[in-house]
Amino acid sequence: MTSNDIKDFLGLDLKPNDTVRNYLCMEDIEDIRNVEGRVSYMTEDGKSYEEIQDRLKELYPIRRKPRLAGKNINLIKRLMNND
Structure with a gap:
């Protein structure tokens, strides 16, 4: 997935300078x-x-679904509450 795909999948509303x-x-x-390391090589x-792209499809045939970090992590709390 691209970062935009992941953002949409997770329903994130990113703030400026957020990733x-x-x-x-x-x-x-x-x-x-x-x-990223494999792509770089x-x-x-x-x-x-x-x-x-073909090689990555061979290496990773099953598309994973990204998961959010636990919301109890301080950084996540700050990011989700920061307006």
Whole structure:
């Protein structure tokens, strides 16, 4: 999913300078970092966008549904109450 897809899926109303990652559970953030690392290596190897997309579909055939971090985390509390 793109960040906009995740934002819509989770029903987030992001404030200026806010990011989707501020709201995701740590497992999802770690998965995103892993995918970004793979994309970076494939880009450095000269792979095309289509090749990268095809490879990611092979590596991650099941589309995961992102999850919010627990709302009891102080950062999440502040972000959700900040107008």
